[in-house]
Amino acid sequence: SQQGEEDPQALSIQEGENATMNCSYKTSINNLQWYRQNSGRGLVHLILIRSNEREKHSGRLRVTLDTSKKSSSLLITASRAADTASYFCAKATNAGKSTFGDGTTLTVKP
């Protein structure tokens, strides 16, 4: 498996509910990023959190980072059907390597 591991692999919720996805990693990071991918298309950057930050917000997105536990979570509040996609965390090092997890597939039912 890869360095960034998402949990759960799949998540199905009703519109309006909150969705929480988790990401764990094994080695130290410079920053951790979350991306969204609609089926078979390119990834779109959602939010970046640096190793010295604990929480970031962007609209309905909230990301937390716990470096002691080597984990991050992405919370999407008041989900919409349009949020249906795969979500990936990516770990970045200063040296340029970038490692993605296997993703969480989110389905939001109308």
Added chain:
Amino acid sequence: EAQVTQNPRYLITVTGKKLTVTCSQNMNHEYMSWYRQDPGLGLRQIYYSMNVEVTDKGDVPEGYKVSRKEKRNFPLILESPSPNQTSLYFCASRFVGTSVSSSYNEQFFGPGTRLTVL
């Protein structure tokens, strides 16, 4: 429009026939990278480049070559493609260094190239 372009978008080829997938970005990014994505999996990094004439191996470099002669271009070369290189390929770019902007290091992705090797 700021973007990363890849060509071709779709390619079907045969084992052993050399091919090149081009990648170009217009954002003056120093960093460029190639990834492959297989069904149900995340992206795996093939090669990356921190700047012109500087390239490094990612996690799955075997069977691939890259070059970075110009800042905007980062072609991916498969000298002798094999069926296990059938995959969806993405190119990405970003700035290097740090900035007060929280999104400074975000990667911008191309639309992907779906490659089938028969």
